[in-house]
Amino acid sequence: MEAVAYRVRYQSIKEARSAFLGLTIAQLCAIAKVSVSGYYRWAKTPITAHQQENEELQKLIKQIYDQYNGRYGYRRITMALRREHDRRVNLKRVLRLMRYLDLQAIIQRPRRGCTIVRGTNFFPNRLERNFTAANPNEKWVTDVTYLTYGNGKKAFLSAIKDLYDSSIIAYNISQRNDNSLVLQNLEQAMVKNPNAHPLLHSDRGTQYTSKQYLRLTTEAGFILSMSRVSKCIDNAPMESFWSHYKDEAYYDRKFETYEALVTSIKEYIAFYNLKRYQTKSGSLTPAEYRALAA
Numbered sequence: 001m002e003a004v005a006y007r008v009r010y011q012s013i014k015e016a017r018s019a020f021l022g023l024t025i026a027q028l029c030a031i032a033k034v035s036v037s038g039y040y041r042w043a044k045t046p047i048t049a050h051q052q053e054n055e056e057l058q059k060l061i062k063q064i065y066d067q068y069n070g071r072y073g074y075r076r077i078t079m080a081l082r083r084e085h086d087r088r089v090n091l092k093r094v095l096r097l098m099r100y101l102d103l104q105a106i107i108q109r110p111r112r113g114c115t116i117v118r119g120t121n122f123f124p125n126r127l128e129r130n131f132t133a134a135n136p137n138e139k140w141v142t143d144v145t146y147l148t149y150g151n152g153k154k155a156f157l158s159a160i161k162d163l164y165d166s167s168i169i170a171y172n173i174s175q176r177n178d179n180s181l182v183l184q185n186l187e188q189a190m191v192k193n194p195n196a197h198p199l200l201h202s203d204r205g206t207q208y209t210s211k212q213y214l215r216l217t218t219e220a221g222f223i224l225s226m227s228r229v230s231k232c233i234d235n236a237p238m239e240s241f242w243s244h245y246k247d248e249a250y251y252d253r254k255f256e257t258y259e260a261l262v263t264s265i266k267e268y269i270a271f272y273n274l275k276r277y278q279t280k281s282g283s284l285t286p287a288e289y290r291a292l293a294a
Contacts, residue, residue: 058097060085065103071248071276073105074098079277106247121209126225127201131237133164136293137196140169140189143203143238144177145246149255157265158185161238162198164293167273167286168241169193173262182207183216190220201225203235244272 029036047055064072064080072080074095081087081094098104133139142160149155158181159171170189174181190196200222202208208226217224227234249268255261273286281289 054097057081057087057089057093058101060087061094061097061103062101065098068275069248070103070106075279076105076277079279079283083277083283121211121214122204123224123226125201125228125231125234126199126223127234129234129236131163133162136162136164136290137193137198139163139201140196140198141201141235141238142182142185142208143235143242144181144205144207145242146177147250147261149258149261153258155258155261156181158182159238159241159269160185160189160200161241162290163237165281165286165289166237166241166278167290168269171265171269173265175258179207179210179212183212186213186216197221197223199223199225201227201235203227203232204229241272244276245269 023031025039026036029039060081061077064077064084068076068080074091077098078089078091078094081089127139127141131139140160140162142158144156144158147155147157153175154177155173155175156177157171157173159168161167162169170185170192172181172185172188197220200217202225204226207213214224232239245265245268249264253264255264275285277283277285278289284292
C-alpha cells in the first residue's frame, strides 16, 4: 500500500508538471513529500504491459462508476466490464483499482421500524423465508414505502416484486396511503400477467388485511402469505429493493414537486429492471433473466 501511495504522488507530480504550473520538480516533490531522486527513478522506469492495462481499466472503471452515478460497486462494475467492454477481469482486481481511485459505491442505510398491525384478515407466513422461485409468477412479494417531496409533503410507493427474477412487475405511486394505492398496484400486476396465480406475500398492513384486498386476491386464485408481527426480515426481498432504491435514487436528493419524485421513481425502476445486473442471475438484468423463461 505504501508503494501505491508513492506511485500516486509521483503521478500527481507528472500531471502537475504537464499543466505548466510554474513550479520546479524539486518544489513539486517537496509538496508531495517524496525525494527528487525517487521521482526521476520512477519517471525513467518503463511502464510495463500490466501497468498500462491497469491504467486503461482505471479509466473504464471511472467511466462506468460515473455512468451509473456511483450506484455500482466492484461486483457490478466487474459485470459491466465483462458485458459492455468485453474485459475479462477478476473481482479482486477491480476492487483493488477502485480503492486506488478512491471510488466507493453508495452505502446502504439500515431501515428501521415495521408496519403497525391492524385488521382481522390475517394469513400465516406461507413463504417461510424461502425467497427462491423456479418459475416466473410463482412467488410475489409486495410492500408500501413512504417518501417525501417539497416541504415535507408525503408520497407513497407500492410495488410488487417477482422472486423468480427480482423484477418489479408493477408499481403505483400516490399522495394517499389508502386501499386504492395497493389495489391499483395489484390490478396492474394482474393485467400484465393475466394467467398468474402466485403465492403473494406482504406484511400485515391495513391495505393487505382489508376486505377489498381479500376479495380481489381470492377471485384471482392467489395464495396469501403474511409476515409475522415485527419480523421485517420475513419480507427481506422487498426490504432489499427499498434499500437499493432509496440509497441509489432517493437519499441525498431533493424533489421540489410530486411530479419530479414520480419521474425519478419511474426512471429508477426502469433502470433496475433493464440495466441493473444481478449477481444471483449470472450477471443478467431482471428483464434478461425473465426473458430466458419465455
